[in-house]
Amino acid sequence: MAAENENQIGFFGDPHGNFRAVKQAVREGAPKLSLFLGDFDLERPMEEELAPLMQAGSEVYYIHGNHDADGEAWHDFVFNGEMASRNISGHVVEFNGLKIAGLGGVFRAGVWHPKDGDGKPHYTTREEFLNANRRNAWRDGLPLRQRSTIFPEDFNGLLGKEADILITHEAPSSHAYGYSEIDDLAELLGVKVIVHGHLHKDYSAVLPNGIKVIGLDKAALLLTNREKLLNDA
Numbered sequence: 001m002a003a004e005n006e007n008q009i010g011f012f013g014d015p016h017g018n019f020r021a022v023k024q025a026v027r028e029g030a031p032k033l034s035l036f037l038g039d040f041d042l043e044r045p046m047e048e049e050l051a052p053l054m055q056a057g058s059e060v061y062y063i064h065g066n067h068d069a070d071g072e073a074w075h076d077f078v079f080n081g082e083m084a085s086r087n088i089s090g091h092v093v094e095f096n097g098l099k100i101a102g103l104g105g106v107f108r109a110g111v112w113h114p115k116d117g118d119g120k121p122h123y124t125t126r127e128e129f130l131n132a133n134r135r136n137a138w139r140d141g142l143p144l145r146q147r148s149t150i151f152p153e154d155f156n157g158l159l160g161k162e163a164d165i166l167i168t169h170e171a172p173s174s175h176a177y178g179y180s181e182i183d184d185l186a187e188l189l190g191v192k193v194i195v196h197g198h199l200h201k202d203y204s205a206v207l208p209n210g211i212k213v214i215g216l217d218k219a220a221l222l223l224t225n226r227e228k229l230l231n232d233a
Contacts, residue, residue: 011035011037015219025221038062039066070145090154173207182196
């Protein structure tokens with residue numbers, strides 16, 4: 001089984017406190033690479049919840065979702081825990097030659113909501129937001145809720161980079177509640193596939209720019225072969 005899973009990738013839809021997919025993935029041999037799409041709703045440290053995967057030899061990366069900033073404990077387990085360096089939102093990581101970009105969080109009208117008004121950002125960076133809203137600070141930084149907000153600087157930090165896969169919490173335009181801005185980002189990155197959570201729907205589609213999209217339901221697991229994922233795109 002280990003040899004069969006050498007090129008497998010596991011994508012995990014928003015757990016929302018339900019980690020049965022972790023146990024399922026381990027039972028089926030554990031993929032070499034595991035990617036989580038946010039909204040963990042953790043009641044204990046992430047490293048404890050995902051320990052079975054890592055002990056089985058899986059490399060784990062993740063992005064955060066909007067609900068990961070709904071409470072202090074949930075926030076701290078995701079943003080400040082031992083696995084915080086595995087949050088690849090705004091970054092590109094490489095694993096065995098495969099490049100994965102991440103974009104966690106959601107658009108919010110108070111910062112940047114592409115479908116609200118003229119769609120222009122109110123703030124480009126977190127520093128700008130904090131300077132204008134200092135009295136609402138939490139732990140001398142952004143308000144708790146805004147810790148899971150997408151800022152233009154998250155997009156800007158990815159410009160000029162290349163990736164094969166983009167994992168996002170928000171959806172691209174393939175979903176009725178998605179955003180063409182994510183389509184554009186994926187195209188600039190040169191990705192072949194976008195995999196997203198948040199909207200709790202299993203589906204696949206192809207964007208006008210030819211990029212394949214996979215959406216995952218809540219607590220869902222997609223185990224797929226790396227070559228098949230990319231070659232079918």
